[in-house]
Amino acid sequence: MAAKSAHQADPDSLREGYLARIEAATDTAASRTNHSAWVQKHTTLQGDPFNFKHHEMQIDIFDDPASRIAVRKCSQVGLSELQVRKLLTISAVMRYVRVIYTLPTRQFAMRFAKDRVDTTIEQAPMISGMLKRGSDSAEQKVFTNGNVLYVTGTYGDNSAISVPATYIVNDELDFSNQEVVSKMSSRLRHAEENEDGYRGFHYKFSTPTLPGFGVTKEFEKGDQKYYACRCSRCNHDNIPGWYTHFTVPGYDGDMREFDAQTATPLIDSDKHLEAYIRCSKCGKNLWEDLINPARRRWVAKYPDRKYSSYQVSPWDVPHYNKPSEIVLQMKDYTRHMDFMNFVVGLDYQDSDSVFSLEPFNDSNDTKFVSPDKVEGNLSLGDHRLCAGMDVGKVCHFMVGYPTETGMKVVYAEEIKHTAQTPGKQRLFKLLKMFNIQYFVMDSGPDITLVRDALEFCKMDGIRAFASEYVRTVGLENFQPNPETQIVKVNRTETLTQLMKSHNTRNIQYPAQGTHPVMYTVRNQVTALKKIVREVDSGEMLEQFVKTGPDHFGHTMNYLNIAVQMASGGLSMSSVVGANPMVKRIKMRGGSSRDTQRRIYRESYV
Ligand SMILES: [Zn+2]
Numbered sequence: 001m002a003a004k005s006a007h008q009a010d011p012d013s014l015r016e017g018y019l020a021r022i023e024a025a026t027d028t029a030a031s032r033t034n035h036s037a038w039v040q041k042h043t044t045l046q047g048d049p050f051n052f053k054h055h056e057m058q059i060d061i062f063d064d065p066a067s068r069i070a071v072r073k074c075s076q077v078g079l080s081e082l083q084v085r086k087l088l089t090i091s092a093v094m095r096y097v098r099v100i101y102t103l104p105t106r107q108f109a110m111r112f113a114k115d116r117v118d119t120t121i122e123q124a125p126m127i128s129g130m131l132k133r134g135s136d137s138a139e140q141k142v143f144t145n146g147n148v149l150y151v152t153g154t155y156g157d158n159s160a161i162s163v164p165a166t167y168i169v170n171d172e173l174d175f176s177n178q179e180v181v182s183k184m185s186s187r188l189r190h191a192e193e194n195e196d197g198y199r200g201f202h203y204k205f206s207t208p209t210l211p212g213f214g215v216t217k218e219f220e221k222g223d224q225k226y227y228a229c230r231c232s233r234c235n236h237d238n239i240p241g242w243y244t245h246f247t248v249p250g251y252d253g254d255m256r257e258f259d260a261q262t263a264t265p266l267i268d269s270d271k272h273l274e275a276y277i278r279c280s281k282c283g284k285n286l287w288e289d290l291i292n293p294a295r296r297r298w299v300a301k302y303p304d305r306k307y308s309s310y311q312v313s314p315w316d317v318p319h320y321n322k323p324s325e326i327v328l329q330m331k332d333y334t335r336h337m338d339f340m341n342f343v344v345g346l347d348y349q350d351s352d353s354v355f356s357l358e359p360f361n362d363s364n365d366t367k368f369v370s371p372d373k374v375e376g377n378l379s380l381g382d383h384r385l386c387a388g389m390d391v392g393k394v395c396h397f398m399v400g401y402p403t404e405t406g407m408k409v410v411y412a413e414e415i416k417h418t419a420q421t422p423g424k425q426r427l428f429k430l431l432k433m434f435n436i437q438y439f440v441m442d443s444g445p446d447i448t449l450v451r452d453a454l455e456f457c458k459m460d461g462i463r464a465f466a467s468e469y470v471r472t473v474g475l476e477n478f479q480p481n482p483e484t485q486i487v488k489v490n491r492t493e494t495l496t497q498l499m500k501s502h503n504t505r506n507i508q509y510p511a512q513g514t515h516p517v518m519y520t521v522r523n524q525v526t527a528l529k530k531i532v533r534e535v536d537s538g539e540m541l542e543q544f545v546k547t548g549p550d551h552f553g554h555t556m557n558y559l560n561i562a563v564q565m566a567s568g569g570l571s572m573s574s575v576v577g578a579n580p581m582v583k584r585i586k587m588r589g590g591s592s593r594d595t596q597r598r599i600y601r602e603s604y605v
Pocket of ligand 1: 233234235236279282283
């Protein structure tokens, strides 16, 4: 008690920090497994002690001692803020801890550090008293006990992610650089081994995007906890779901077909106000039970798994997400996928985000040029043949030519390329056999092969370019420089254009079954998918990701660029720099909320 009053009376920061540490130390053992109690005692929110009121579901996530946690969540449930509080708590009270908190890009990370981390610190005098003055910055908070919290992006300059760490948190996982995230686990190698056999702590959070991707993949690896609700009429334990429990009077159909179009007339006649979540056993409106924390608890589908994972749905924070409000939000989203991802918190895939299968399956054209027959003259008429190649231990090579509306693919091959069997000779042979006029390929990873191929093409009169994926290339999708033989390619823009061209049947393929490689082409092209995300500031991010090997997808993108060059779309304007990386795009119509949003398209290298 004496220490407490001295603490309050003496504003001297060193003394305050010292006393805070003593106070904290006595709580440390408890705080390891009971962070929620600690954070309520030591941090504030808008002047009042922090509490979990109306967010009770967060307590178990907050106190979860598991070393690996994945949370798949709808937006606006306050979990990022909670994580920051938890990590600051850990940094303040534990010994020898390094925390790395990542967001998709450095820009995000900086904004997040300012808006969330700094604000939380301001609201927690005890934590701010433990910050080492003068050595803190947006990216890095150094504590007087030597602990450091880094906030950084997974794209761009991210040197902080190469330091050894005790805690790693990947926020907005689906939009983060998946390769960087998967390599980050190795940063935990030096951390202590926990009871569950893992080293250090790795948490992943995100609003979901596509099935089988990002946080959905992580969630499915885990024990899959849902926030169950016990019905007060029949005692049935419900796991409330959009498809299984959500009810909109006036709509009798399958919730899988319930979209903005179906919802609009119901909203217009105020029917949405009657929407509710029903008990799947007795049919009761569960509202009173949803808002009663005593009737709710986390239930794991696979309780034996060590990897802890959570599904956070809007009705798990019911005070802020009434069923009527959930329906009402449908009108705000132009794409149903966005509604399902952001508002409902479930993975979803729509036709705008994938290369559809039909264009592959529908072709009856059997004119696939068999690789064994690539000898002598190929009679492909007067077409201006083009090629694309993705370089790797297997080089993926494709040939096609321009058509009136797009292109026609005639050939594909996987060229083995190892130290024992270099692919160079085979590549040169193919380029000659097909009498290729335009050739676009990777600029790595095997620089020697790229250089040799460019040199070969130069000698042979083939217009060849090594592609560099860049963020933004002025106003064009790609910009070739014949002098340097480099084409700067806007990854997102060109892939978007390729997907559109494919889905509108402007790309023709040889029939499936003409050659086994066409199945590989189909599988790898369709593994490339597009995700779109609205971030805090209202900006939209668009990005291509892969759900499996995607080499032929990129090969076809290179081919499509070569074909556009051949068909006269080639602009030889001077190559411009890669800034700015975020550009404003035109909205494709949409609701009033959409038009109010500032919408950007950002693409990544
Ligand atoms: Zn019931």
